[in-house]
Amino acid sequence: MKKEDPFLRYSRQVFIEEIGVAGQRKIMASKVLVIGAGGLGSAIIPYLAAAGVGCIGIMDHDLLELHNLQRQIIHQEKNIGHPKAHSAGDFVKALNSSLMVHTYPFALDQTNMESIINKYDIILDGSDNFETRYLINDGCVQYQKPLVYGSIEGFQGQQTVFNYQGGKNLRDLFPQPEEPSYQPTCDSLGVLGPLAGIVGNMMALQALKISAGLPVTINQLTIVDGYHWRFTTVNY
Secondary structure, eight states, rough: OOOHHHHTEEEEEETTTTTTTHHHHHHHHHHHEEOSHHHHHHHHHHHHHHHHHSEEEEOOOOBGGGGGGTOOTSSSSGGTSSSSSHHHHHHHHOOTTTTTTEEEEEEEOOOTHHHHHHTEEEEEOSSSSSSHHHHHHHHHTTTTOEEEEEEEEEEEEEEEEEESSSOOOHHSSSOOOOOOOGOOOOHHOBBBBHHHHHHHHHHHHHHHHHHHHHOOOOOSSEEETTTTTTTEEOOO
């Protein structure tokens, strides 16, 4: 296969005045870790790969199940029963073979956090439970990594950037996780597939802006109400 010109592939991004060649070089040199290859990850990962993020890490300990396919569109029926991390990694390799992909088919914990998080420039939280969200947040604070955060349930989603350029972190917004009995999840409340796409793409956009060195609003939470079609921003 003839070696392609990377700036031909990404020319429509390079044409954007705020990105240009310099910004694209930064994107191609960036290393991004996506924790969660589910609904949010299925939107985040393809757009990071398509944009040319040089190294993408994908962490997810789950195996793909049939009900996941309603919103986790990076995967296929043939992947049912297989690790989501590997399935998502295969997608990236097929879309953009020039990228480096690392897959982690296990959960983040205190024993592996330092060795994994420290390899990356930006962390994206596409997890689906409060325990993992706080663990990711605390790791990003400890190792000084910007955290692009998103969550979804039903028709509603949230998105913000934590721990970036002196900005606040998750514990500044929500000091402690709720009791397990009060923690809503996709399993208990459900989620509409396109909402995962909306919030996941917002997260991918923020990650690309950080990678390219563009301004990113901090200490501001965007709330998406897909039912009433409202986008609200709240300062914190």
